[in-house]
Amino acid sequence: MNTPDAYGEFSPVAPRWLNKGDNAWQMTASTLVALQSMPGLVILYASIVKKKWAVNSAFMALYAFAAVLICWVLVAYRMAFGDELLPFWGKGAPALGQKYLIQQARVPESKHTNEGGEEEVIEPFYPMATLVYFQFTFAAITMILLAGSVLGRMNIKAWMAFVPLWLIFSYTVGAFSLWGGGFLYHWGVIDYSGGYVIHLSSGIAGLTAAYWVGPRLKSDRERFPPNNVLLMLAGAGLLWMGWSGFNGGAPYAANIDASIAVLNTNVCAATSLLVWTSLDVVFFGKPSVIGAVQGMMTGLVCITPGAGLVQSWAAIVMGILSGSIPWVSMMILHKKSSLLQKVDDTLGVFHTHAVAGLLGGLLTGLFAEPELCALILPVANTRGAFYGGSGGKQFLKQLVAAAFVTGWNLMSTTIILRGISFFIPLRMPDEQLAIGDDAVHGEEAYALWGDGEKYDPTKHGWNTSSYAQDIGPSPYINGARGVTINL
Helix, strand or coil: CCCCHHHCCCECCECCCCCHHHHHHHHHHHHHHHHHHHHHHHHHHHHHCCHHHHHHHHHHHHHHHHHHHHHHHHHHHHHHHCCEEECCEECCCCCCCHHHHHCECCEEEEEEECCCCCEEEECCCCEHHHHHHHHHHHHHHHHHHHHCCCCCCECHHHHHHHHHHHHHHHHHHHHHHHCCCCHHHHHCCCCCCCHHHHHHHHHHHHHHHHHHHCCCCHHHHHCCCCCCHHHHHHHHHHHHHHHHHHHHCCCCCCCHHHHHHHHHHHHHHHHHHHHHHHHHHHHHCCCCHHHHHHHHHHHHHHHHHHCCCCCHHHHHHHHHHHCCHHHHHHHHHHHHCHHHHHCCCCCCHHHHHHHHHHHHHHHHHHHCCHHHHHHHCCCCCCCCHHHCCCHHHHHHHHHHHHHHHHHHHHHHHHHHHHHHHCCCCCECCHHHHHHCHHHHHCCCCCCCCCCCCCCCHHHHCCCCHHHHCCCEECCCCCCCEECCCCC
């Protein structure tokens, strides 16, 4: 019986270099990371903000996901993972041609000489199309994380211009330098899955963008309650579960390093969540659901730069520190810093991503285990300072790389936003800010009156006679109201 080419052991669709297991895992990991953004962060953003900003916040994430993908395949992928243009930047070119996409995946500038004098290069056992899409999902989530700093006031037209510009002139630089064979990659800086490329970048760029865009309305800054805490948890859950693909896909193979990374990711996240929640109970007398989500996030971020390179006991240590140090920076230092008070970082992306990402990068410089490093890193004898030898130098390398990523994002984000501001206002006018989604999009998240009706405060307001008798103040939340309608 003849076997169709599609199912043959070796055929045009299954060449000898293709490892079907690796390819299947990498596409699965790509899907998991994509689900973190769509719908994970779309749901999280839509529910964690005030009701009047639910649609706008979700749309900013939705638009970024689509815009990044098109820019990525047109030019940005090869700027991050193609041939070298500068020591920190690749040559831009399309990643759309059939011949290019069906060949074996390869990162050309990752070529280095091992201890035996042999040249090695990153060449996963699957097609280039798989690698292009996998790395796109990282670029997209970086952009969406950055958006968390400017929710509730950034002009949507300015955001639409900002996304492709920041991707091309900021993200690709960090990605090429640390992952694509740039100068930090060959120097031996460790960023296993994006503590610097994704989280430090989005946190610093987000804080910078928040400064230039300007603050929300005073009323929004003072009171910005989530419009749906349970839906927020659903988005957070997608984010957490998707992180197994985020860190598990980093080795570009379904190997033992991927298994270590997935376990460490979840151990650190759980530890961090418990520590953050415990601190909330100790200092505020009650656990906070939003606080638990923030603790989960800082744990996931902190383990990312070293997920497959540290032992699991170190993942617990990293979880303890990621649940406490960003908590202190957000709850204490933020309130004492005049600069942080002035800059309106809506979701605290600086604390949950920049602080936690930097912390993770530095802790990886301490706890990177030599045998695990030898499995995947290009530079021989890489180890954390905890293991002696050259570990002290590794910690210094992590510091230098953090300074480069921070400096580049400050500069590039500032230049991009200042340039856009000459043509498009960065901040919505106060009249739109007072209304929210209906003014910006002509749509609202929740229909609280009949189809085809316009809002009429005499019919639909909380103070109408038919409802007023059933409304009473909540004994638990200042200003919140509960409604009971007798049918």
